Amino acid sequence: MSDREPAWLVVLIDTELLRWSAVGIDSRGQAFPLIQSEAGNLDEYKELAADDQVSFLRHRLSGVLQRGFDRFYARGKKASHILLISDGPFPNSAEGVTKQLAEHFVEWMINPPVAFLMTPSAFNVGHEAKFDVIAGDFLRSNLVTLSRAIDGIVSQLGQPECWELIPNAKKHPG
Amino acid sequence: MPATTKHAILIVDDEPDVLFSLAALLRRDFQVYTAASGSEALEVMAEHPVHVIMTDQRMPAMTGVELMQRVCAEYPQAVRIVFTGYADTRAVVDAINSGDLYRYITKPWDPDDLVDLLRDAASQHDAMAAKVELLNELGSYFEDALRVTNDAAARDSEFLQEFQARTLKLRRQLELIGEAQ
Structure with a gap:
């Protein structure tokens, strides 16, 4: 039985910069920045055929979750829920990619559970907690907590000093 | 292997920060080696005894499954684990059919679970070695057992002591095999 503190692991996917940021939200609703990619980290999907777009994004985001789990471990936290949140559909992607990606994670990962949400551009969720649930379950009552936490972290997304930067890897096939 | 010696684990991934995180997580329990590619991994294995090798599937030049085929042929006692970001069905089938794997695991994994898995893998290695x-x-x-039974001259105390020690060693090896099953 782990004595690590449960927290939500949130991955914010900026669809304009094609950059991801992993954030923890503790049981008091406090958000803490963890790691962030360089801009363009996700852009490889644009060069791929429709089926391979989902494959690439699954693989890349699984790696993000792994890093998030590792950073949680170092902080004595344990992911109790995973939230993948994009601020729009993936631009220039094949039809249905975002939905397929969301359903993959929800079906594939059971413990902890996953929800894939979408917000207005730039994660502007406001006080009304404007989230669309693309796949997975997330309690409506938790959306307000999530909304406040994201609202508090959005201003830090453009501040590199707040994050551990994960540089883009060299591109390779497959 | 002696109980005080750490098992040697080789982690293979082309993403440096993943290697760094894993090494930091595992070094308390294991002797950890890292490699950024399949060819580098084979170099490490040529230089050091490795009990468990764990590799990413998606890497340039040599995939995890291809690496494990080489390892299976050249170092059959090394317990082999492939991990990947998602279950690519073909990769799974290839891995199971040709890589003779102990486990195929998917990212993300919980660090505590991974340590448990690697401990099990290390026990599996000990059992195979035994x-x-x-x-x-x-x-x-058995030849010596027959001598003890049939040849009175063989029943001197030095021979019997040695035979008893071998019996205990064989018993321990059987226990190791049993523990891993």
Whole structure:
């Protein structure tokens, strides 16, 4: 039985910069920045055929979750829920990619559970907690907590000093 | 292997920060080696005894499954684990059919679970090593057992002491095999 503190692991996917940021939200609703990619980290999907777009994004985001789990471990936290949140559909992607990606994670990962949400551009969720649930379950009552936490972290997304930067890897096939 | 010695684990991934995180997580429990590619991994294995090798599937030049095929042929006692970001069905089938794997695991994993898995893998290695040693020794052991039974001259105390020690060793090897099953 782990004595690590449960927290939500949130991955914010900026669809304009094609950059991801992993954030923890503790049981008091406090958000803490963890790691962030360089801009363009996700852009490889644009060069791929429709089926391979989902494959690439699954693989890349699984790696993000792994890093998030590792950073949680170092902080004595344990992911109790995973939230993948994009601020729009993936631009220039094949039809249905975002939905397929969301359903993959929800079906594939059971413990902890996953929800894939979408917000207005730039994660502007406001006080009304404007989230669309693309796949997975997330309690409506938790959306307000999530909304406040994201609202508090959005201003830090453009501040590199707040994050551990994960540089883009060299591109390779497959 | 002696109980005080750490098992040697080789982690293979082309993403440096993943290697760094894993090494930091595992070094308390294991002797950790890292490699950024399949060819680098084979170089490490040529230089150091490795009990468990764990590799990413998606890497440039040599995939995890291709690496494990080489490892299976050249270092059959090394316990082999492939991990990947998602279950690519073909990769899974290839891995199981040709890589002779102990486990195929998917990211993300919880660090505590990974440590448990690697401990199990290390036990599996010890059991396989014990099995090989047991099979190597059984022939001469039975010959000596027959001598003890049939040849009064063989029943001097030095011979019997040695025979008893071999019996205890074989028993321990059988226990190791049993523990891993």
